[in-house]
Every structure is written in structure tokens, then in C-alpha cells.
Amino acid sequence: MLYQTGVILVLISAVCYGFIPIFSLYAYEEGVTTLNFLFYRYLVATLVFFLYLAVRRIKIKLSWNQVFWLFILGGVLNFVQSILFVASVKYISAGLTTLLFYTHPLLVAVLSYFQGEKLTRGTVVAIFISFAGLFMVLDSSLGEVNTIGIAMSLASALFYTGFILLGNRLVKNMDVAVMNSFVSLFTVAVLLPLTYFEGGLGSPLTVKGFLAAAGCGLVTSNIAPFTFFAGITAVGATTASILSNAEPVTTVVLAALLFSQHLTGLQLCGGLLILVGGTVAVLAKKSVKEELNQDYSPKSAS
Numbered sequence: 001m002l003y004q005t006g007v008i009l010v011l012i013s014a015v016c017y018g019f020i021p022i023f024s025l026y027a028y029e030e031g032v033t034t035l036n037f038l039f040y041r042y043l044v045a046t047l048v049f050f051l052y053l054a055v056r057r058i059k060i061k062l063s064w065n066q067v068f069w070l071f072i073l074g075g076v077l078n079f080v081q082s083i084l085f086v087a088s089v090k091y092i093s094a095g096l097t098t099l100l101f102y103t104h105p106l107l108v109a110v111l112s113y114f115q116g117e118k119l120t121r122g123t124v125v126a127i128f129i130s131f132a133g134l135f136m137v138l139d140s141s142l143g144e145v146n147t148i149g150i151a152m153s154l155a156s157a158l159f160y161t162g163f164i165l166l167g168n169r170l171v172k173n174m175d176v177a178v179m180n181s182f183v184s185l186f187t188v189a190v191l192l193p194l195t196y197f198e199g200g201l202g203s204p205l206t207v208k209g210f211l212a213a214a215g216c217g218l219v220t221s222n223i224a225p226f227t228f229f230a231g232i233t234a235v236g237a238t239t240a241s242i243l244s245n246a247e248p249v250t251t252v253v254l255a256a257l258l259f260s261q262h263l264t265g266l267q268l269c270g271g272l273l274i275l276v277g278g279t280v281a282v283l284a285k286k287s288v289k290e291e292l293n294q295d296y297s298p299k300s301a302s
Contacts, residue, residue, distance in 0.1 A: 002234065009227040009228070010228055010239075012223070012224075013224045017244070020216060031209065036195060040213035045221030046185050048217070048222050049184055056177070062178070069166065073170065074185065077163040080156075085153065087152055091152065099134065102157070108161050111161060112165065122283065123242075126277045127277070129276055133277060136273065137274065165237055167229055171229045176226060
């Protein structure tokens with residue numbers, strides 16, 4: 001896959017993930033609980049993924065070792081980071097929660113470095129530019145600082161970092177659609193008993209509530225992870241996580257269009273910084289690849 005194609009796929013993923021708060025608001029307005037919303041979201045995603053595998057006649061060939069790590073990816077990392085992120089909002093503001101959660105690009109970069117991925121100066125600069133831009137986009141009161149809320153949000157970022165790094169490793173040895181199918185399946189499997197003990201599955205109170213959960217499943221749990229892990233094979237985990245900072249920009253724009261929340265000048269400047277940070281990361285990664293290609297070209301070898 002071309003590097004530019006990988007960049008486009010990751011950006012598509014980020015835009016899709018930006019729809020999560022929008023779908024959530026519509027669902028909560030209809031009385032859907034958090035666990036029910038997550039359950040139906042991942043249930044729809046699982047059905048769509050396995051339908052896709054059947055239509056494309058993609059054979060599922062997984063070792064027990066791969067199944068185990070897919071369970072860790074979906075039933076542990078993906079599940080836990082989702083719950084922690086939502087729970088932290090009960091203790092601290094949504095702005096501070098999101099800001100702390102988006103420390104994951106920095107965590108990915110640091111952990112990727114210890115795993116052997118080269119950390120260029122351009123990548124480091126891109127991380128801090130994107131993080132500064134994110135702070136500006138989330139132009140709101142950070143609210144009262146609460147240790148429990150901060151710990152939950154940072155833990156969510158840490159689990160999501162593990163999700164990205166483990167997913168980046170697994171996707172190299174299996175089909176992207178197969179991997180995402182089982183991630184969704186194991187997430188649903190863990191959500192099912194918890195939703196039951198919460199008071200039973202029931203069904204969303206309205207058609208609108210169900211469509212919000214189903215739409216979230218299709219856009220954010222089908223298209224988003226599929227394009228993300230397809231693109232990450234070309235751009236790498238660090239650059240992919242930085243490009244994913246386009247997600248909050250998407251959320252801010254959608255909130256302005258759908259809920260009449262006007263963008264401030266500070267938010268516009270922050271969105272521009274995030275885009276600049278993503279561009280710097282892409283150019284830095286591209287230059288490293290070009291240098292490696294030149295070093296191992298037949299001409300240099302001779």
C-alpha cells in the first residue's frame with residue numbers, strides 16, 4: 001500500500017470516530033443507557049463485519065494464540081478504554097477528559113520508540129504541535145480537578161495506546177476485516193453479561209435511539225477501525241495516532257453544524273495547529289522512508 005493511501009485511510013478513520021459524541025447525544029436524548037448504547041453499537045458492527053466476510057468469502061484462519069490476543073484486543077483493551085473514558089466524565093469535565101485521553105499519541109510514540117520504531121525530531125515536534133492545537137480546540141472550562149477522574153481518563157488513554165500497538169502488531173499477520181470482526185465480537189461478548197446485570201438488555205426506547213446506536217456501530221465501529229488498521233500498516237502506529245487528532249476537530253465541526261455551537265477563533269486556530277502537526281508527522285515519516293529506500297537501493301549497495 002502507498003504511504004499516501006495509508007494517510008488518507010487514517011484520516012477517514014479519524015473523521016468517522018469524530019461522530020461518536022454526536023451519535024451518543026442522539027441516543028441519550030432517547031433514553032438509551034451507556035451500556036445498552038455500547039452493546040448495540042458493537043452488536044451491529046459485529047453483524048456487519050461477519051456479513052462482509054461471508055459476502056467476500058474471506059476464510060477465517062486463526063491460531064488459538066491469535067484468538068487469545070484478539071480477545072485481549074477487543075474484550076479487554078477496547079472494552080476497558082471505552083468504559084473508563086465514559087466514567088471519567090462523571091468526575092471531571094468533558095474537555096479535560098478528552099484532553100487527557102488524547103495524550104495517547106505521545107504514549108504511542110514513546111512506547112513505539114522502545115519497540116524499535118525510530119522517533120524523529122519531526123515526529124516529536126508534530127506531537128507537541130498537535131497537542132497544543134487540541135488544547136485550543138477544546139476551548140472550554142476544564143472544571144474542577146478530581147484525582148479519580150484524571151486517573152480514569154489517563155488510564156483510558158493508556159489502554160487505548162495498548163490497543164493501537166497490539167492491533168498494529170496483529171494486523172500484520174491477518175486480514176484487517178477478520179481482525180476487526182473478532183475485536184467487535186469479543187467486545188460484545190464482554191458487554192453482554194454487564195448489560196444484563198445492569199437491568200436487562202431491553203431495547204432502545206425509540207426507533208431514533210436504535211438508529212443512533214446502529215449508525216454509531218456502522219460508522220465508528222465498522223468503517224473507522226477498518227480504515228484505521230488498513231492505513232496503519234503503511235504509516236506506522238505513531239503517525240497514525242497523530243493523524244487521529246483530526247477526530248476532535250471533526251466533532252467540533254459537527255457540533256457546530258448540528259447543535260448550533262459556534263466555533264471560536266481559538267478553536268479554529270487549534271484545528272489549524274492539529275492539521276499542521278499531522279502534516280509535519282507525515283512529512284517526517286515520509287523522509288525517513290525515502291532515506292531508508294536510498295540506503296538499500298541497488299545503487300547504494302553497489
